[in-house]
Amino acid sequence: MLRMANSFPEEVLEHVFSFIQSDKDRNSISMVCKSWYEIERWCRRRIFVGNCYAVSPRMVIRRFPEVRSIELKGKPHFADFNLVPEGWGGYVQPWIVAMIGAYPLLEEIRLKRMVVTDDSLELIAKSFKNFKVLVLSSCEGFSTDGLAAIAANCRNLRELDLRESEVDDLSGHWLSHFPDTYTSLVSLNIACLVSEVSFSALERLVGRCPNLRSLRLNRAVPLERLANLLRRAPQLVELGTGAYSAELRPDVFSNLAGALSDCKELKSLSGFWDVVPAYLPAVYSTCPGLTTLNLSYATIQSPDLIKLVSQCQNLQCLWVLDYIEDVGLDALAASCKDLRELRVFPSDPFGMEPNVALTEQGLVSVSEGCPKLHSVLYFCRQMSNAALLTIARNQPNFTCFRLCIIEPHTPDYLTRQPLDVGFGAIVEHCKDLRRLSVSGLLTDRVFEYIGTHGKKLEMLSLAFAGDSDLGLHHVLSGCENLRKLEIRDCPFGDKALLANAAKLETMRSLWMSSCSVSYGACKLLGQKMPRLNVEVIDERGHPDTRPESCPVEKLYIYRSVAGPRSDMPGFVWTMGGDSDFKPHKLNII
Amino acid sequence: MAFERDHDLNLEATELRLGLPGRAEDQPTEKNTPFSGVRGSKRALNEDDSKTKDFSNALDTKKSDQESVPPTKAQVVGWPPVRSYRKNCLQAKKTESDLASGIYVKVSMDGAPYLRKMDLKVYNGYSELLKALEDMFKFKVGNYSEREGYNGSEYVPTYEDKDGDWMLVGDVPWEMFISSCKRLRIMKGSEARGLGCAV
Numbered sequence: 001m002l003r004m005a006n007s008f009p010e011e012v013l014e015h016v017f018s019f020i021q022s023d024k025d026r027n028s029i030s031m032v033c034k035s036w037y038e039i040e041r042w043c044r045r046r047i048f049v050g051n052c053y054a055v056s057p058r059m060v061i062r063r064f065p066e067v068r069s070i071e072l073k074g075k076p077h078f079a080d081f082n083l084v085p086e087g088w089g090g091y092v093q094p095w096i097v098a099m100i101g102a103y104p105l106l107e108e109i110r111l112k113r114m115v116v117t118d119d120s121l122e123l124i125a126k127s128f129k130n131f132k133v134l135v136l137s138s139c140e141g142f143s144t145d146g147l148a149a150i151a152a153n154c155r156n157l158r159e160l161d162l163r164e165s166e167v168d169d170l171s172g173h174w175l176s177h178f179p180d181t182y183t184s185l186v187s188l189n190i191a192c193l194v195s196e197v198s199f200s201a202l203e204r205l206v207g208r209c210p211n212l213r214s215l216r217l218n219r220a221v222p223l224e225r226l227a228n229l230l231r232r233a234p235q236l237v238e239l240g241t242g243a244y245s246a247e248l249r250p251d252v253f254s255n256l257a258g259a260l261s262d263c264k265e266l267k268s269l270s271g272f273w274d275v276v277p278a279y280l281p282a283v284y285s286t287c288p289g290l291t292t293l294n295l296s297y298a299t300i301q302s303p304d305l306i307k308l309v310s311q312c313q314n315l316q317c318l319w320v321l322d323y324i325e326d327v328g329l330d331a332l333a334a335s336c337k338d339l340r341e342l343r344v345f346p347s348d349p350f351g352m353e354p355n356v357a358l359t360e361q362g363l364v365s366v367s368e369g370c371p372k373l374h375s376v377l378y379f380c381r382q383m384s385n386a387a388l389l390t391i392a393r394n395q396p397n398f399t400c401f402r403l404c405i406i407e408p409h410t411p412d413y414l415t416r417q418p419l420d421v422g423f424g425a426i427v428e429h430c431k432d433l434r435r436l437s438v439s440g441l442l443t444d445r446v447f448e449y450i451g452t453h454g455k456k457l458e459m460l461s462l463a464f465a466g467d468s469d470l471g472l473h474h475v476l477s478g479c480e481n482l483r484k485l486e487i488r489d490c491p492f493g494d495k496a497l498l499a500n501a502a503k504l505e506t507m508r509s510l511w512m513s514s515c516s517v518s519y520g521a522c523k524l525l526g527q528k529m530p531r532l533n534v535e536v537i538d539e540r541g542h543p544d545t546r547p548e549s550c551p552v553e554k555l556y557i558y559r560s561v562a563g564p565r566s567d568m569p570g571f572v573w574t575m576g577g578d579s580d581f582k583p584h585k586l587n588i589i
Numbered sequence: 590m591a592f593e594r595d596h597d598l599n600l601e602a603t604e605l606r607l608g609l610p611g612r613a614e615d616q617p618t619e620k621n622t623p624f625s626g627v628r629g630s631k632r633a634l635n636e637d638d639s640k641t642k643d644f645s646n647a648l649d650t651k652k653s654d655q656e657s658v659p660p661t662k663a664q665v666v667g668w669p670p671v672r673s674y675r676k677n678c679l680q681a682k683k684t685e686s687d688l689a690s691g692i693y694v695k696v697s698m699d700g701a702p703y704l705r706k707m708d709l710k711v712y713n714g715y716s717e718l719l720k721a722l723e724d725m726f727k728f729k730v731g732n733y734s735e736r737e738g739y740n741g742s743e744y745v746p747t748y749e750d751k752d753g754d755w756m757l758v759g760d761v762p763w764e765m766f767i768s769s770c771k772r773l774r775i776m777k778g779s780e781a782r783g784l785g786c787a788v
Binding site: 078080086087119192273297299379408488489 | 664665666667668670672675678679695697702704705
């Protein structure tokens, strides 16, 4: 066998491997034998690190010397909802510094929930001569000065995508740093920026980049000037408007409508802040071609929404506010038979009373009318087991089902029962379910269902649910493919966690906040499981100043081959004695 | 390992309540009262934390399990799970007089690798604010006087006001300051000299 493997010239194997791009497959290949491991590691070009603390930059570089593209994720998902205190970590700087020497030909950096400084951006701009793609998703820590460095230095830049990052917006002047000779822009997303960029610089930039496919503007770009911008880029596939409001003037309207109708390739629209409904018909010509529509900032009412979506027969992905109401979702179900993904966001998340006529019925309609629907995020105020049963039966193809009933502990509004049976139906019928978020009144029963049926479940989010450790035990012992578990405000404590400690090494991470896990249990877990980083996050001061039985505020557990990190702020501690730690080699990349 | 022997868990006999581990067995449970999960878990959080001023006073640190449901709705951190940029977008339509929420401004310090956020509503005046800044960024601000600005330190607290101008912290009455302050910046060194730092 060994002789057979060695009789293939390396070049041939490398060529074969080059057709295999997925990380999972690459990992499998590398485990066939030592020589395949060696060949594979020299020709792997893309690295995905789902948790930047699971491995150190040095380890990555040592194993994969020829990387061109790296993707890193930092903070846990609940950081999106302000549950992770500022200063927790997720700094990209050590990675950048390490990669400058090791990967001079690096082309792509994609970061999610990481802290990126202007220093980091400057280093990227000046060190990687062939740099092409920068995607900063939900990142923070940098200012428009850093963006200016990127603009000024990256001659081969193709993509600059700042999705939902928090940028210290000093001024819009950074855009003017793209030199006149720069023409390679393909994708620009500045929707999260507040400051006005120089409009003439933007127009000139758009005008001289013939390969521009995706342009997502920020709110400050006025609607009156959009038409001229579009005329310079009729080849656009994705457009994010700025504020969608202007004085009602027929010339502005017809100019805009004309420019939009000339964009024959347009498949995706977003933006739509401050919508003036009278201007909506300007986009009608694009509707039949649209596959993605993001109206989640558009504060327009259901009649206008209905008029719009009814014309989008090829729509695959819709993000919208609950202004769409049940009646709008009925229309959606009737018109958009190709719909795959739906997200309905709350327009008044903190109001006590419903402000719109959106109920469980809307979701039932869509699950009935849209046979390809597989991904849902739905905020509503009432739900019933009967509706969930109907939804599960209508649509067993869900891969992602996230339901958020706004008020915690809300029972079935018809029967006043917990919603265990309803969610149970979802996991039972939807055999390919990979991601689930539950809400409403839920007992340990629902976790029994999840543990029994959620065999493909990879990510589970729990809040204000369950009665006891039995709930957590069902999940940890039953969900074989669980990678990420995030829990807040559930009565889960030490027992289930300690009894399922080994399970945690098979997962990327576990987050628990406002639960009942004691400091003593955290210490024990940290000591017994050297391949896990058990981080206690507590802003009340060192846990040693409280009894061992006292529950910790927040707990973040993740597997790592890099050992405890050294960049923690004063309110985070890693459990387990340093003297006990010996790094183990795990093939987790 | 000892905990692995609990294979059957026998959770019925050792049924955990919502209270802290180690409390008496005859504690009444809060399982079915609304907000029980919220209150039970918030017990741990609500101690001496300036951030909890965001929570309504309905949530308090009393240990009694017999409390009735609070009449007003308590706003829980991070719930519902809507990201802040979405909330900001919708709130742009509401009036400015939503004083129940804090006034969070970004605070930067020259030379620091990342910024912080502070809630100006938490402080009663300039002395409290300056003390908090000193604690947060580990520096000393010097003595303020109207004529000379901040004396005796190379750090000067400044802020950007509604017109986009950079002003010295301390010149205007406190109420006027918190309603016009957009962000704070702690300037250092020669840049600070121009803004009233007498040397």
